[in-house]
Amino acid sequence: MTKLPGKLLRIALVFPPAMPPTSPPLGIAGLKSYLEAEANVEVRNFDLNLAYFQQAFGWIDDRRIRMRIKKMDIETTAGKVVAARSSFLGKEGLSRFFDLTDYNEHAGTYAAFSSVFNGLFDSFARRVLVGLPIPPLAGRFFDELIEPVRAFRPDLVGFSILFSQQLFFALALAKLCAAPPTWSGHALAGSPRALGEAPQIVFGGATFSVMPDPGRLLTGPVPVYLGDEPREVNIGQLIDYLIVGEGERGLEALARRAARGQAAVAGSQAYGIAAGERNDADESIPGLLHIKNGKAVRNPAEAALDLNALSLPDFSDFPLDRYHSPVPVLPYLSSRGCPWRRCAFCTHQKTYLNYREEDAATTAERLSALQEKYGVSHFCLIDEMVHPRRLGQIAAHIIRKDVQVYFAAYAKPSGFSPEVLERAHRAGLRLMMWGLESSSQRILDLMCKGTDANKMATILESSSKAGVWNLLFLIFGFPTETREEWVSTLDFVESLGSSVHALSRSRFVLLEGSEVFLNPQHFGIKRIIDRPQRDPVSIAYDYEVSEGLTQEEVSVMFREVLVRLSNVGRSPWFGQFREHMLLFASKRKSCRQD
Secondary structure, three states: OOOOOOOOEEEEEEEOOOOOOOOOOHHHHHHHHHHHHHOOEEEEEEEHHHHHHHHHHHHHHOOOOOOOOOOOOHHHHHHHHHHHHHHHOOOOOHHHHOOHHHHHHHHHHHHHHHHHHHHHHHHHHHHHHHOOOOOHHHHHHHHHHHHHHHHHOOOEEEEEOOOHHHHHHHHHHHHHHOOOOEEEOOEEEOOHHHOOOOOEEEEEOHHHHOOOOHHHHOOOOEEEEEOOEEEEEOHHHOOOEEEOOOOHHHHHHHHHHHHOOOOOOOHHHHHHOOOOOOOHHHHHOOOEEEEEOOEEEEOOOOOOOOHHHOOOOOOOOOOHHHOOOOOOEEEEOOEEOOOOOOOOOOOHHHHOOOOEEOOHHHHHHHHHHHHHHHOOOEEEEOOOOOOHHHHHHHHHHHHHHOOOOEEEEEEOOOOOOHHHHHHHHHHOEEEEEEEEEOOOHHHHHHHOOOOOHHHHHHHHHHHHHHOOEEEEEEEEOOOOOOHHHHHHHHHHHHHOHHHOOEEEEEEOOEEOOOHHHHOHHHHOEEEEEOOOOOOOOOOEEEEEEOOOOOHHHHHHHHHHHHHHHHOOOOOOOOOOOHHHHHHHHHHHHHOOOO
């Protein structure tokens, strides 16, 4: 597609806090390469999630922020937190990083600090959003965080929101990036969007794709909770555009329209026009949510269907040596959507228009190209699920191309032969993250997992024997699950012994839009209960069951088994820091020891 003549549009793509910054964000890396190839734009990526943690640890180190965690005093907390960051950055040497005793201590400190700090600054972000006072130090923290985006002087700022916990950070930063804030005492004075010329703001990402009704964010006030107290905010007045689904086509269309100099009316601007008025051009932008006759209208999605034609993700704006992993790990997506798409608890499949794959040869070529361009040999394939045939094909092409890479992938324990797993290991597979969920065949069938409980152990043992580490995802408390089925899953996991290298365990959460939510009676749910203090993008509900463990019983039992589960595998923290687990799994041949 030919680029348009005229103004060079400046686009800032932002990945907001707050999640562990162990690798760079793939979404905006892919969008940058796509936009710069297709439109008349200059795109710069800002990983404000990484910047947020860099500031947080730096301010703890110089005592601008003074806090306590794990019953330690301020000085001890600061020392432990800084040591944890240094370990994750590899500053203490790889030998120290790979010492599991040291690693577990540092990971526990890192996680505890992150939890407390994120909770504190999430509350500050909410207060910024609703216009309430925050401490001057917190104001300076946010101001310093957003300043690089302001300095770029973008025409359009896009926020990529992968998880719901990023929403309030993104909204507060969007409010602040329009113009420099005026801090009066403890308060943010004035509306940044009203202070002079401001960039247009677009939100997108997987969080909005899984919402059954994202239009409610634009059509009126939504509650934002500060403790138990709700405050109403018109989110639609803070953003100009909301794109749902895969973002390439929609963001490209916005950039092209802006580059042509066409006027745009969407999101917050729609509130300033007469009823029934609209910008007809809004209807041509794929995936755009806009206001029409006072109602939110969602345009049909349009995906980049040929994945082989996409440009290589552009990670050039990210300081790869500053991510909290001693050896860089890059994310890569070789397919979009899920080839199974049937799990009753899941909403992930809604993120993409349909399932499609890039050629396995293309995957091998692109991993090789990324390795050469960035000097990185570790990759996490973040495909929803890699099926056995595809893993075998990718492995064959990597081996044929003689690429020295090490990678992780997600799959379900079904259909993987020892031969496929051995070939994948030769190609560099070192970590498989398996959606096991339960060992009960009845529960697996009710979940519509499509796995045979009698074959799972053999697959996991074959994987371990091939030299691949196994991370198991478990879901406890699926509706109608009995105490006996719960215990049988625990016993099954423990019986696997050294074939299990780590666990990621969770309680069942009823999500709006999932098959369980749409047909609750089939799953033994007699009543769905809305949650108090619901955040604007939350899709989680409480429920009552007609049989099996209640939600309350699940909560109590889950807390009781956490200690037992923490003793399974190499580290209880690998489920949270998966890039680190990949490094541990591949360290003998891929990570030079100091």
